[in-house]
Amino acid sequence: MNPTDYAALIHPAIAVAFVFPIIGMVVNFAWQTRQRRLQSVGEGKSKIPPIVGQEHLKLGKWLTGAVVGVCLLGMAYPTFSKAIENQAFTKQPGEMVFLILMFAATIASLVFLYKAQPRLWRAIFAFLSSLGVLVIGFQDIILRREGLGWIFRRDYEWQYSHFYYGITVTLLMIFSLAIVKEIYQDRSNRWRYIHIFLNCFALLLFIGQGMTGTRDLLEIPLGWQETHLYKCDFTNKICP
Template sequence: MLLNLKDIILLLHPILACTFVFPVIGIVSYFAWQTRQRRLREGAESKKIPPTVGREHVQLGNLLTAGVVGITLVAYAYSVIFGFQGFLMQASEGNLDWLRVGLVALMFAVTIASLVFLYQAHNRIWRGVFATLTGIGIVVLGFQPGVFRRDDEWYVSHFYYGIVASLLMIFALAIVQDIYQDRTQTWRRVHIALNTVALILFLGQGITGTRDLLEIPLSWQAPAIYQCNFDSNSPDFKTCP
């Protein structure tokens, strides 16, 4: 297997997704279903489900948010450094903007710090502030040069599915305390609806991520493959020199 350091770093995102994030999604979904079933059942029927499922659902849900945001930042870090028109390519062409490099590094730090503070915050206003800062960081970093977005096919884009799923996870983390304090159950219904959407997006992530892995060449293959014609309107579409 001809892998160099760049290729290994590229694989970190899918490795973390397959070995950590997707298994946790399955466990969180199971506990979510168990929690709802216990709440809907009555008397002896409800006692068949352990009373700890709700707490375990929250704990694993918080862990899932950290995992989703974490692997998103890992993908961004690789892309802005090694991606097409990323920092290394800009440096090789002599047009690297060091101010942008500093600002992007600062944005990574602010996003991570905001997520950490979001876990610590109890006041609703501060939870809103740190959730907003984390979300802004995810969006701003995602639209840096080097990040492959598939803008012309946004409806089947791994990037856009991922960024929406990440924002939904951040929002879910921010409203956890409100769910348990709201006697009208409004926040609980919002939580269920939005996380159902997130689950569908995660399924889409599995599909689009697998597709994108087939399209990303290893570093030693890239110079030859990127000479091929990928213009669908060209008569030489999908031909290579």
């Protein structure tokens, strides 16, 4: 393996070592919080300690930052590795400056989202964070770059795409962070039910991420193998 191959492993390694364990803890605390709330309403008391709700909130915020971070990292590797390979920093400096600014702006917007209190500002920074993720992910369309995009989206199989699952779950995590105050302030529980529904869907996408990510690691060749394997006929499964 060369340095480029090792760099390609940073995104999946962080996802496996940090993001997925946090997902497990968040789901566990979410279940306990839900059970405690139901028991308190039905029986008037619960043996589940009230701290589970606070832990769920704290780890949920950590999860949002981890998911957005690993998403940006996953898109940064192909963006900048292909830019170096194609000498884009010298041939298209304006494009590269724009992409660097988009990465910085997305991270800054997420930081401000964590700190924002008024609903309007939370909506603004959630929108900017989401927009930044989408602009980076679809950079070839926005910048009208000719040829294949640097970020492989698997557009021809979007329903099984690691990219589309990742983008969707990232947007859901940003939205969940933005509505935290509404969840606790809304006595009708409307926002709570929205939160539960969307995050159950996000959990399914996380499972899909594990499956599609494993598949993609099997499909991506090592650097020294690329020139040989890309000569293969993938339709007929024949190599010269």
